[in-house]
Amino acid sequence: MIRINLIGAILLFLLGLYGVMTNRNLVRMLLNLGVMESATYLFLIALGYRSNSTAPIFYEPTLVPGQTLVVDPITQALALTSIVIGVVTLAMALSIIVQIARHYRTLDVRHVRDLRD
């Protein structure tokens, strides 16, 4: 694994967390949540790196299974799964935000506090 990528992923995660905690706009909080998700993708892919290795896709002329060094493919599959789940979660969160904006007429998170109409 490459240390600088792991440290960068942790810093990116903390940046996103700071943005979620200090923003008042709901859409900006969602964007910072996306930044946190990107930090986890970077962390996952940087975990699976091996030295002097190439992409884990085998095709016959150049890459032979069993003789070529490849990186770990499991972390890449995990990152792809997380990206795809994040897309659907983002769509659902956006639809909820649209309903909140339609009901409360504001996107400020300090005014969206009531549990009844």
Added chain:
Amino acid sequence: MQPRRIQKRQIETRVEMTVMVRMIIRSLIPIILVFGAYIITYGHLTPGGGFQGGMIIVGAVMSFYLAYGYNIMRRFEEDDLDLSEHIGALSYLLIGLIGLFAGVSFLSNILRGGAPGGLLSGGIILVLNFVVGFKVATGTLLVLLILLEVLQKGTPKQ
């Protein structure tokens, strides 16, 4: 003369997004669907597989909902999606049982052959990817549709 009826001031909100968003979504949805099918099909060679491709297909349908509002999602019947999910689960079970009846074991590879690196080199994984992608897409779509229905009104209709 009739007394003037006091009308409640109604806030008119538009359900659809602007024409630019709708046009872009309409031109992007076939590309996203084909990309989801590619991720499902080449799951044994490149990162991806059934679950990831199914969620990409659900992502395409959700972007359709975001552009057009809830009225277009009424075309999906909950009973059809429920039946499709059950068919997907039973197909997975039947493919596993084929291996059991062939005498080897449950979920054994009975489709041998194919060049390494080719499409048929995965054996039974190719068929299982299709089944899992179908089940994940219909199941997740069913759950999200119920959630959207609760968002529209107060409670889901029984």
